[in-house]
Amino acid sequence: MSSTIRRVTRFALWSLLAALIAAGVVLWQNSYAMDEQRVSIRHGGHTLKGVLATPRDGRKQHGLVVYIHGDGPVDATHADGYKPLWEANAKAGYASLSWDKPGVAGAPGDWLGQTMDDRADEAAAAIAWARTRPDIDGDRIGLWGASQAGWVLPKIAARTPVSFVIAVSPAINWLRQGRYNLLAELRADGASPARIQAEVTRSDTVRRLLRRGASFAEFVTAMGGEANGMTAGRWGFIAKNHTADATRDLPALRGIPVLLVLAGxxxxxxxADTERGYRQALDPGGALTVRHFPDATHSLLKQSVEQSDLLVTLTALLAPRSLFADGFLDGQRRFLTEVSPASY
Known part of the structure; x- marks a missing residue:
């Protein structure tokens, strides 16, 4: 065998070994200390397709964390992004329940047809289902919700008793949140004053259309014939929900332990608006805990990771727990342990 052939063979063998090691690392890092099962929950004449993740601790009953998604077409596991959080719950003795949004991953319905009240009704039905299960402690069921879920969480608590709430990056007022987001993204892009003014003027036009209940066709006409990424379904969703304001619903959480998680x-x-709203509504009850993560983005990922799509992908494959801001997962576990200790 020539030296060239030997070198090629060695390179091929080492490449194969490296690939096997990498595959093993990915498999190991994406294995979680919990059991998962698909579940079906009947609600309003259709079926919610969900996932129930339970701890491997030998207990016959567990508390439960019910997951309420943010905006967008989210499946039950949030493309596996929830799994590190579910594992943290499992370490505290809690199961986790989540489901595909209507119309996502083959689930019936269309999430764009939902109001925040519809979403709350859906979650209340899931909690009622959970309370019928012998492996779930019906007195230790709480909520986890992110972003848009901030308008849903207190509505759920007004419908059915919950033991705690974990609110991650929630907003208070839909329109104020939209304006803040618009200006923050423009500043991040280094937009000129002229562009900022043009975008604010466009946003004001959209608000006027929403106030008078304009159709999608009217929106397109007002935008000069350009939909600008808007769809008829999305316009209908915004039209149904743009008046959302958590201020009037937050009192339903008074006296319930609430962990408010905010990103720098x-x-x-x-x-600042969110913390002010939660403190005004809930501090008198003495059950609010606020945690700031200065290095985190809206999704509680590390800002240093999220700014690179490549780094997000590599971290998700090789160290998915490291996607999140330092202390976030452990803080969630500690909150659950302290708020309602598991019974043995």
């Missing part, structure tokens, strides 16, 4: 690099939500 949040361009979606004005965290």
């Amino acid at each position: 690099h949040d361009v979606n939500v004005d965290i």
